[in-house]
Amino acid sequence: MLSGSLSVLLLRIVLGRLATMAITLFGVAVIVFVVIRVVPGNPVAMMLPPGATEADIARLNALYGLDKSIPEQFVIWLGGVVQGDFGTSISTRQPVLDLVLGRLPATLELSIFALVLAVIIGGVMALTGTRFRGTRTEGAVDVANGVGLSVPDFLWGLVFILLFGVLWPIFHISGRISPALDLPFVTQFYVFESIVRLRFDLWWDLLTHMFMPALALAIPLAAIISQLLKQSLKETMHLDYVVLARTKGYGENRVIVGEALRNAVLPTLTLIGVQFTFLIGGTVIIERLFSYEGLGNMAIDAVINRDLPLIQGIVIVFALIFTVVNLIVDMLYAVLNPRLRHA
Amino acid sequence: MSAFLEIEGLSAVLAGTGARLLRSVSLAVDTGEVRGLVGESGAGKSMIGKAVLGILPKAVRVAEGAIRLDGHDLLAMRPADRRRLIGSVAALIPQDPLTALNPSKRIGPQITDRLVDILGWGKADAQARALELLGEVHIEDPERVIGRYPHELSGGMRQRILIASAFAAEPRLIIADEPTTALDVTVQKQILKLIGEMQAHHGTALVFVTHDLGVVSKVCQSLSVLYAGKVVEDARVADFFAAPRHAYSRALLAATPKYTDPAASLQPVDPSVIEAVTAEVAVADREWIHGR
Numbered sequence: 004m005l006s007g008s009l010s011v012l013l014l015r016i017v018l019g020r021l022a023t024m025a026i027t028l029f030g031v032a033v034i035v036f037v038v039i040r041v042v043p044g045n046p047v048a049m050m051l052p053p054g055a056t057e058a059d060i061a062r063l064n065a066l067y068g069l070d071k072s073i074p075e076q077f078v079i080w081l082g083g084v085v086q087g088d089f090g091t092s093i094s095t096r097q098p099v100l101d102l103v104l105g106r107l108p109a110t111l112e113l114s115i116f117a118l119v120l121a122v123i124i125g126g127v128m129a130l131t132g133t134r135f136r137g138t139r140t141e142g143a144v145d146v147a148n149g150v151g152l153s154v155p156d157f158l159w160g161l162v163f164i165l166l167f168g169v170l171w172p173i174f175h176i177s178g179r180i181s182p183a184l185d186l187p188f189v190t191q192f193y194v195f196e197s198i199v200r201l202r203f204d205l206w207w208d209l210l211t212h213m214f215m216p217a218l219a220l221a222i223p224l225a226a227i228i229s230q231l232l233k234q235s236l237k238e239t240m241h242l243d244y245v246v247l248a249r250t251k252g253y254g255e256n257r258v259i260v261g262e263a264l265r266n267a268v269l270p271t272l273t274l275i276g277v278q279f280t281f282l283i284g285g286t287v288i289i290e291r292l293f294s295y296e297g298l299g300n301m302a303i304d305a306v307i308n309r310d311l312p313l314i315q316g317i318v319i320v321f322a323l324i325f326t327v328v329n330l331i332v333d334m335l336y337a338v339l340n341p342r343l344r345h346a
Numbered sequence: 347m348s349a350f351l352e353i354e355g356l357s358a359v360l361a362g363t364g365a366r367l368l369r370s371v372s373l374a375v376d377t378g379e380v381r382g383l384v385g386e387s388g389a390g391k392s393m394i395g396k397a398v399l400g401i402l403p404k405a406v407r408v409a410e411g412a413i414r415l416d417g418h419d420l421l422a423m424r425p426a427d428r429r430r431l432i433g434s435v436a437a438l439i440p441q442d443p444l445t446a447l448n449p450s451k452r453i454g455p456q457i458t459d460r461l462v463d464i465l466g467w468g469k470a471d472a473q474a475r476a477l478e479l480l481g482e483v484h485i486e487d488p489e490r491v492i493g494r495y496p497h498e499l500s501g502g503m504r505q506r507i508l509i510a511s512a513f514a515a516e517p518r519l520i521i522a523d524e525p526t527t528a529l530d531v532t533v534q535k536q537i538l539k540l541i542g543e544m545q546a547h548h549g550t551a552l553v554f555v556t557h558d559l560g561v562v563s564k565v566c567q568s569l570s571v572l573y574a575g576k577v578v579e580d581a582r583v584a585d586f587f588a589a590p591r592h593a594y595s596r597a598l599l600a601a602t603p604k605y606t607d608p609a610a611s612l613q614p615v616d617p618s619v620i621e622a623v624t625a626e627v628a629v630a631d632r633e634w635i636h637g638r
Contacts, residue, residue: 137404242445243440243441243442243445243446244445244446244447244448244449246401246440247438247440247446247508248448248459249399249400249401249429250399250400250401250432250433250436250437250438251433251437251459251460251463251464252429252430252432252433252434252460252463252464253429253433253460253463253464254426254429257463262448265450266448266449266450339450340450341449341450341495341497342449342495342497
């Protein structure tokens with residue numbers, strides 16, 4: 004149903020964003036590059052045994068290029084990045100790009116699953132609260148929103164581990180997939196590939212690993228979605244076109260979903276874009292908590308090891324995800340809001 | 347034979363305070379009749395239309411009285427049946443065309459949605475009906491307009507579309523709630539003419555809510571004058587303009603600006619008349635409270 008004018012608009016949004024995306028990524032690169040070099044902690048000192056000589060330190064510094072000035076190091080690194088070379092990890096001695104790309108799919112699957120959960124939970128709560136506004140049900144939704152908003156994701160993670168990993172062990176609390184399984188996968192997108200290969204046994208194992216970390220990440224976002232969507236639905240329900248629809252013979256459910264929802268969802272969509280980037284940020288702690296082998300978990304190891312090239316690579320990838328998410332939100336906005344077309 | 351719409355002793359109160367917004371309103375509209383509901387802002391004229399169409403605000407409650415639409419007692423019906431009945435025999439022409447169309451839906455479905463969803467028409471029939479109606483309301487190039495979104499059309503065009511939508515299911519009663527108030531003067535005249543034309547063509551009963559007695563004299567056959575939610579006069583239009591019976595009606599008529607001499611004719615309603623009619627309302631309220 005994409006009309007011609009809509010495709011043109013979407014293309015214009017993408018092209019318009021490319022320049023700002025490049026500038027944003029460059030800015031992020033500069034900041035992270037400088038910051039991790041001026042804060043205390045030296046990767047070389049971490050690698051050498053106690054009692055290493057000054058000459059040993061100087062030799063290793065020269066090996067990793069750390070004896071040059073920061074601007075010089077940056078230019079060398081950026082030259083590599085432009086050619087697709089993000090350098091070599093100091094702690095694992097593997098190419099940074101391979102490491103990051105190996106872990107990125109796990110984090111993407113976790114975040115997207117969490118986002119889907121958040122949208123479903125938040126959407127259902129908002130619609131329920133709107134349908135039964137002014138009753139105790141709406142009060143219950145408000146209370147649930149308050150709790151969801153005030154407890155951070157990692158605390159939910161701890162609670163879930165305690166409840167469903169220890170007291171009632173229903174879910175796996177550690178890792179991405181059971182280690183004993185024989186994996187036929189060729190990509191790192193395990194969930195996606197298990198569906199394509201119709202291996203629902205593996206899919207279920209992945210899901211039972213992913214469910215608790217994803218839910219922990221999803222709850223705060225679900226509460227935000229629920230609160231904002233319910234608020235804008237409530238305002239929309241008083242608008243003239245919604246009242247007019249009631250006179251046409253539509254019942255409450257149809258009026259909410261058919262008339263109000265599409266218009267009320269727009270402000271929420273913008274917020275989901277912003278909050279989704281926070282959710283991805285939250286994966287750093289949550290992946291650690293559930294020993295989930297994703298990018299966030301690797302980021303913590305990289306920081307502990309002062310693995311400068313790896314930190315840089317991970318941060319750049321996170322920044323890239325953030326900018327792409329914002330781009331997608333802008334495009335969705337254009338699809339849902341006809342007033343933005345023909346502009 | 348009884349009238350198509352009959353309202354009998356309808357009182358509505360504001361929940362919480364118990365203040366009466368409608369005070370034992372009675373009126374009847376025959377098939378094909380055009381009745382004006384006239385009064386100042388806050389007199390309750392829109393409230394009557396909302397009560398008939400089942401869209402009273404949540405804070406307003408019907409305390410007593412009956413509304414009969416096509417012989418059905420609306421207040422005694424199950425809500426789902428009431429909605430269906432209202433959707434199939436009645437319609438609303440709203441006040442503000444800029445806010446009464448859904449901004450994210452195309453024009454075509456907004457005209458015919460009740461035909462498809464409530465009355466079970468097929469898509470193709472509905473489409474043909476939409477084109478026919480757009481022709482009736484004098485919109486050029488209907489094929490192009492049904493695919494447009496509201497923001498692409500002018501206020502006058504949107505009001506024409508809302509009129510088309512109101513007439514879509516051949517309703518037998520239309521409530522026009524100040525349908526020209528939000529439009530500029532030249533467009534007002536065209537829309538007024540169009541509503542009269544559509545009403546005559548379809549033979550629909552029309553309740554015309556307005557504060558403009560000039561409009562009533564042109565469009566309506568009968569009128570009810572409201573003050574503070576109370577019908578103070580119910581008359582044929584010809585009789586009313588020849589000799590209004592109630593003092594408030596006379597004052598209201600005297601306060602209507604005349605194009606021949608606008609400056610001199612712009613008079614507020616005489617305070618002594620307001621005092622008298624307010625006292626009348628207070629007496630009615632005492633009797634009402636006493637009777638309960």
